[in-house]
Amino acid sequence: MHISLYRKYRSKNFDEIIGQAPIITTLKNAIKSGKISHAYLFSGPRGTGKTSTARVFAKALNCSNRNGVNPCDKCEQCKKITLGTAVNVIEIDAASNRKIEDIRDLKDKIAYKTLEGIYKVYIIDEVHMLTNEAFNAILKTLEEPPANTVFILATTEPQKVPITIASRCQRFDFGRISSREIINHLKKIAKEEKIKIGEAALESISRACEGSLRDAISLLDQLSSFCTDEIKIENVIEVLGTSEPQFIFDLAQSLIQGDEKKAVSLTDKAILEGVPSPQIIKDLLWHFRNMLVVKIGSEEILEIPKEQIDLIKSQSKQLQSNEIKEIVKKLSSIDSEMRYHSSPRLLLDITIVDLCSRNAKSQKISEIKLNATENNFNNKIESKEETKENPTIENSTNPTTDVFTTIKANWKEILEKIKSKSPFGYVSLSEAEPYQIDKNGRLIISFKKGFSFHKSRIEEPQNKTLLEECIKSISGKEISVSCIISETQQTNPKTIQSQSISVSDLEEIFDGNVIA
Ligand SMILES: [Zn+2]
Structure with missing residues (x-):
């Protein structure tokens, strides 16, 4: 059975958690001093290490063979926590446990007393999704916390956690993980797994994952099963499909405004980040094609998220249908010319500047x-x-x-x-x-x-x-x-x-x- 790379390389101790140094230091100190709060609120974007940290913390609290502040990951407690079978460490995904029975179950679990010297840890993921009844059950516990009970509440939307709960928690904000840290971690995994992957492909993965290490590892996993030889940037683009939507949107905006300087610098940045020139033309072509579709009122045929359609719609207001059509025509001819051009980058730059000069205002002048x-x-x-x-x-x-x-x-x-x-x-x-x-x-x-x-x-x-x-x-x-x-x-x-x-x-x- 294939164990996903994400599970295989999940942090086993505090030192393996990537990119959250200040939080880890504070938690280590808590273990060292034995001053444990009753409730922690871990907030931050997805894939930044909230639940991994929660598990390591739960292990460190209960490990029978701790190595300094780090759990051993080998004793019975550690193993059970890894497998999710420890009776005293309860992981709940609030997003999928919203039924009455689930809440009753949670209440029963909270009522159950733990053995002396053992911490009962509740790790509640996406806690903002809990029902009011569940929040009340937690609140009641937090008002008179039993000894050795710890709540770790993780959320991507801390503003949705009731203030009565949040105010009783020690809060940690998990930041997005830097590109450099993601790349280094992926390199380590790739080496271990004997996956061949180039620097440009790694950069492209980290860029696409926007600071989510979990997404980056999953993408590497997906790519390694799909590429028999070295993973190249083309493979990443293929799997991801496109350049970042925001980049294409910004580039299109600078073309519409005729801002050559901005357009060229945006393009340059994308190239340095590993998007190939032909891909930029392709993505631009699709963007303007989508704009045309929206303009003629056929947006229902577009298979893109609604927020993106709204953005395209607002952008399309700046151009007439025939202007968009001209741009699509131009990009589509460049798209085919790209394949045979000796210097795609040069052709891209020329096209970008060309399109800038097309904007209505400068044309009129x-x-x-x-x-x-x-x-x-x-x-x-x-x-x-x-x-x-x-x-x-x-x-x-x-x-x-x-x-x-x-x-x-x-x-x-x-x-x-x-x-x-x-x-x-x-x-x-x-x-x-x-x-x-x-x-x-x-x-x-x-x-x-x-x-x-x-x-x-x-x-x-x-x-x-x-x-x-x-x-x-x-x-x-x-x-x-x-x-x-x-x-x-x-x-x-x-x-x-x-x-x-x-x-x-x-x-x-x-x-x-x-x-x-
Ligand atoms: Zn242990």
């Missing part, structure tokens, strides 16, 4: 700018306005040719300007070359075949406006830009060669953080 640019262009070409920065084009009879020559000659400089303002725009623009000025006076830039992703990036209003502004600052001309894909694989021989971008360039652009 860009459109206004764009219109203004086009109007100005027509006027200014006619008036043959010249610039101070580029005196060479003075007295020119053909401004169109000269503007193109200037742009072509200064293309590298334009790229540099873009680089400082939009690293992602720079990456895409580096795949393009100035092609010609068309009859409408627009600058046509051409991308090689197969570079439509970069083309559409530059066509984004924000990037387009940025490029036009850079061109203006170099050439002195307000000029509208239009993108094409060149027919041939070859670059246009008439134009200058664009720089090709190497990995070291990327590292420089992204501050040394290119992670595939």
Whole structure:
């Protein structure tokens, strides 16, 4: 029979309890000094060691062969407590013992007197779930506590415990267990059990379990039975299904608000915590897809908790249906592109910044700018306005040719300007070359075949406006830009060669953080 890892590695003494040092010290001192309270209230999130500590404490009180303050875990009392057969240590799960008979049973047990020198310990889990009748029975006992009777009341919701009870207890608040402590403990178990698991997978488990050691051990157990070889982060993601809902919600919010800085830093954090780039895109895709489902009023088809649906609903109010649809489309095409991309992380970053620039407000501003640019262009070409920065084009009879020559000659400089303002725009623009000025006076830039992703990036209003502004600052001309894909694989021989971008360039652009 398979004994669950959680049961197998349950703390046997005070020193094995993880992450609750101040509480353990106090309880050890109580054992040492023999000053035992009649009632303890252990509160804290699930899986943080409340019932394990209660059992160790019950053992320490009754162990016939104590080793200092620690129970031996081998004597009859210790063994019986482990098996749950000790008559003097009564464990009750309040959540599932709410019937009248259960309460009568509890009352009978309380009435039963214990042998001299032996502690009667009641460990009541999820105590806030008890009925009023049961609380009254406990209260009566606490008002006139019999000798050697100890109540250990454990709860995840201490505020629901009647104040008359709580005020008679010595209270301990169990905190969430730190990621580091969870990882170290899992490593120990993995070593003992000969389970192969990488650091990233361990981090991912601990992140998902939000400070609950019990959940983390159960997850390791589940993964070890499911992976025949080393447990990898992909397996963890597979078992868990998704990144943290809160992370995706926050990331979506920063995309909606067009907060590039926040979006990139959130993404970076998730990557460092072990979520793979394609998973982030997938999770975002599902999030916006769910948003669309909620928006069209079909939320009943969603298989997610109601609180999450409510969050999605409130978030969806910030966007129009067609805007959400556009985002879903974009993410879905990136999702398939991810599989073949040589640098998923780079594609993720570009997508994140792209989506930020899509938000309604910035789009509107860009459109206004764009219109203004086009109007100005027509006027200014006619008036043959010249610039101070580029005196060479003075007295020119053909401004169109000269503007193109200037742009072509200064293309590298334009790229540099873009680089400082939009690293992602720079990456895409580096795949393009100035092609010609068309009859409408627009600058046509051409991308090689197969570079439509970069083309559409530059066509984004924000990037387009940025490029036009850079061109203006170099050439002195307000000029509208239009993108094409060149027919041939070859670059246009008439134009200058664009720089090709190497990995070291990327590292420089992204501050040394290119992670595939
Ligand atoms: Zn013992």
